[in-house]
Amino acid sequence: MAQGTVQVTHTGTSRWRRRTGEYASLAAALEAAAEGDVLTVAPGTYRENLVLQRAVTLRGPEGSPGSVRIAPVDGVPLTVRASAVVRDLHVEGQDTTSPAVLVEEGTPELRDVRVVTRSAAGIEVRGGARPSVRRCTVDNPAGVGIAVLDGAGGVFEECEVVAAGQAGVAVRGGAHPRLERCRVHHAAGSGLTATGENSALEAVGCEVYEVRGSGIQVTARATAHLTDCDVHRTTGDGVTLDTDAVLTLADCRIHDIPENAVDLRSRSVLTLTRTSVRQFGRNGLSVWDPGTRVDANQCEIFDSTGDYPAVWISDGATAVLDSCRVHDVPDALFVLDRGSRADVVDSDLSQVRNTAVSVSDGATAQLDDCRISEAATGAWFRDHGSGGTLSNCTLDGTQTGVIVTKGADPTVERCTVGSPAEAGVYVSAGGRGTFVNCRVTGSGGYGFHVIDGSRTTLRKCRTERCARGGYEFAEGADAGPGSGGPLVEDCSSDESGSLRAPSAPEPAAQTTSGSTGLLGTVPAARTTGPAPSVPPAAGPDTRTSKAVLGELDALVGLESVKREVRALTDMIEVGRRRQQAGLKAASVKRHLVFTGSPGTGKTTVARLYGEILASLGVLEQGHLVEVSRVDLVGEHIGSTAIRTQEAFDRARGGVLFIDEAYALSPEDAGRDFGKEAIDTLVKLMEDQRDSVVVIVAGYTAEMERFLSVNPGVASRFSRTITFGDYGPEELLRIVRQQAEEHEYRLAPGAAEALLTYFTEIPKGPAFGNGRTARQTFEAMVERHASRVAQLDEPTTDDLTLLYAEDLPSRP
Secondary structure, three states: OOOOOEEEEEOOOOHHHOEEEEEOOHHHHHHHOOOOOEEEEOOEEEOOOEEEOOOOEEEOOOOOOOOEEEOOOOOOOEEEOOOOEEEOOEEOOOOOOOEEEEEOOOOOEEEOOEEEOOOOEEEEEOOOOOOEEEOOEEEEOOOEEEEEEOOOOOEEEOOEEEEEOOOOEEEEOOOOOEEEOOEEEOEOOOOEEEEOOOOEEEEEOOEEEEEOOOOEEEEOOOEEEEEOOEEEEEOOOOEEEEOOOEEEEEOOEEEEEOOOOEEEEOOOEEEEEOOEEEEEOOOOEEEEOOOOEEEEEOOEEEOOOOOOEEEEEEOOOEEEEEOOEEEEEOEEEEEEOOOOEEEEEOOEEEEEEEEEEEEEOOOEEEEEOOEEEEEEEEEEEOOOOOEEEEEOOEEEOOOEEEEEEOOOOOEEEOOEEEOOOOEEEEEEOOOOOEEEOOEEEOOOOEEEEEEOOOOOEEEOOEEEOOOOEEEEEEEOOOOOOOOOOOEEEOOEEOOOOOOOOOOOOOOOEEEOOOOOOOHHHOOOOEEOOOOOOOOOOOOOOOOOHHHHHHHHHHOOOOHHHHHHHHHHHHHHHHHHHHHHOOOOOOOOOOOEEEEEOOOOOHHHHHHHHHHHHHHOOOOOOOOEEEEOHHHHOOOOOOHHHHHHHHHHHHOOOOEEEEOOHHHHOOOOOOOOOHHHHHHHHHHHHHHOOOOOEEEEEEOHHHHHHHHHHOHHHHOOOOEEEEEOOOOHHHHHHHHHHHHHHOOOEEOOOHHHHHHHHHHHOOOOOOOOOHHHHHHHHHHHHHHHHHHHOOOOOOOHHHHHEEOHHHOOOOO
């Protein structure tokens, strides 16, 4: 369409002085126009760069939207430096270094303007400008949709960013716009972003969706306030706050987010009121770092699509949830790390597949007047330094109401645990805790189950209708010295006739005050069984490293394995000698990964490795404790960490060998308890790095996947040693060794037959390598016995020679 004419209506001080003129170009019309004049542009394409420096009205013809195109070949198509009115124009830019529409001064009004461009920004507002932008559309796949910069402001009403190559709306440099009923979508960066001190963004009734980044991003001391807004279908987090950012969300909806619905860190502050968060792939709220804080009131977090806690508080952050609901999630609230704190008041946590409240690594959680229901575990205080308070809470329909382990010390008062499937309260592994005026009813197991000599205090507690008994106190066989067991004061049960009498000579500490009630029926501490065997300490008969390495060298094959073990042994030995000489010694990680097929000698080498470390004084005993998934992973919440700790304790001073370790992290694991075993192992390997060496073993491909999906595990191991399959000649050597050890000999032709046999048997996943060689020898011995048993007076050769016909048939 060719360029048309521009009609200018000149407005005087009275109506009879109004006059009209026509101009061939927009530049000429603008030059002639005075303040208050109206410029009506005829349909057409104008290749001009317009600059409005007076308060005029620039508009397209009535009833022909999009018929006037401002499309210069470069530069800024439209610059506004006055309180002008721009309406019904179509603006196109081609300069990726400049905006398509630039508003620099005044309080102009832009209405029904469509910007289709490939520019640095679709609309850019800067300096002291305060425009009113209504019903405008920006399509800019090359840059920012709308940019408000350098102290500028303005109001954007019913505007839409339909595409942006970067952020949909960007606010920085102390700017402070307001968005009302706007839509931002299909942005390659964040939907709305505010950055920098004094920058502020206010949005009301807006929608952000289909963006390839965070929906809302507030960083570097900027602030934002969103009311009645929707954020959904992002590829990144729904909302991101970083570095002293401040954000308020009121009556907003955040949903269909593949990552964290809300993530904030580095002293940022978030206030949520009547806001819902749903269908998120990671955390609903993810809160990190000291000084970072979330205050949520009357909010709902639900329908997680991933396997992560709904609310995650760590690294010293704080969260307050007041009158909130968290439901239909894998875990509701995780609080981790010293200095982290969660305060939850008058809130509901329900339909939780795993743990409703988890407190670990020195964190604190306080729950007042809360309701926890239909969760595997109601509240779990996991380890030393972790604690807090549960006050006036109810826990209904859980597997276990409250778990306290590993030195955690919460206070639980005036709480009721109803209908737990396994136990109302379970304390183990040195957990502590004080329970006052608490009640457990309808337990499928015990009411209060306290084991391992845990020093728990129960005061004025009561149990009713507990299937296995109201109280069970069992001191674990490996309880530490000075463990006094639980302290019980004025507790009672409705099951006095059926409770077990004390069976241990040393009762749990008990005191009474006033009426005894049914206290006399509370069982004392008892010992559950004999102490586990402890491997003997290294003594004078411990073999030297040279002797053990000699046995290693005598093993058939495994040449690369022998080189790896010798190299590691040499590093440790030289480091020890350097320390004795007063020199610095390189730190050597002793934990190993063994990969290879079954029967390739992994367990044997692990045993010898432990002996070598003991001979060098690195380990106290060097014994081998071999475990697999079944030994580490429990059947219910809380038992996995205990089993893993017990296995680690048995290996103390020696080697913990975990066969088929990849089974702890199956590909379709979801929230499998194996993850808990892995997390416990990683922590123990760090805390007790000098007392136990851990070796994980399994098939090569499976172990590579296991380490790739568990980087925290991979970082704890110094090297991977690969055990190759045995060849036919090596299998023959193993049979010869077995024969010599058991005083048999191979008859002429038997060795050749064995070599052919081992060459031809299938070498699939079920092939046993050295195990196959030993089984072949055993089969030959059996067939030899059947043959020789038929002889009346066998000779020595008859009794010792194994023939080719003694070989079993090939599988």
